[in-house]
Amino acid sequence: MNQTAIFWPMLLQVALIYAIYALISVRRKAAVRAGSVRTSDFRENRNEPPESLFVRNNLANQFELPVLFFAACLALYVTSGVNILTVVLAWIFVLSRCVHAAIHVTTNRIRHRQPAFVVGFFALLAIWIWFALHIAGLI
Numbered sequence: 001m002n003q004t005a006i007f008w009p010m011l012l013q014v015a016l017i018y019a020i021y022a023l024i025s026v027r028r029k030a031a032v033r034a035g036s037v038r039t040s041d042f043r044e045n046r047n048e049p050p051e052s053l054f055v056r057n058n059l060a061n062q063f064e065l066p067v068l069f070f071a072a073c074l075a076l077y078v079t080s081g082v083n084i085l086t087v088v089l090a091w092i093f094v095l096s097r098c099v100h101a102a103i104h105v106t107t108n109r110i111r112h113r114q115p116a117f118v119v120g121f122f123a124l125l126a127i128w129i130w131f132a133l134h135i136a137g138l139i
Helices: 003-034 052-063 066-077 083-102 108-137
Strands: none
Touching: 003 052, 003 066, 003 083, 052 083, 066 083, 066 108, 083 108
16 A cells, blocks of 8 residues: 555645634634724633634634544654554544534534544544554464
8 A cells, every 4th residue: 555645634624724824813803803802802812702712612622532643643654553453543544623613613412523523533543553563464
């Protein structure tokens, strides 16, 4: 398998992060136009307006579990551990993050958001387990 295949899901995760940055900008500008916040209020970011709160929370979330995803993908690449299983798991992780983000920045219903998170959580856990077995020489 081409080891660089692991970079495609990584690129989608990066695109998702940039999309969330764009969305927070749009939502914050709308909040300023609506008068619910002033631009200067974002200097210390203590009171996020309701219009962008879910997006800010999701943006912070993109630098939690996805950091482990990026590390795992790079570790797999440098150790030649990329295979069809790890690529499929990487796609599952990223697609679950896209679903999770879409729910988080819209309805933010936990009962819908949590399953998407759990799918990604376990896909990433499986990647790390596979990596550990790979570097241990067990597979």
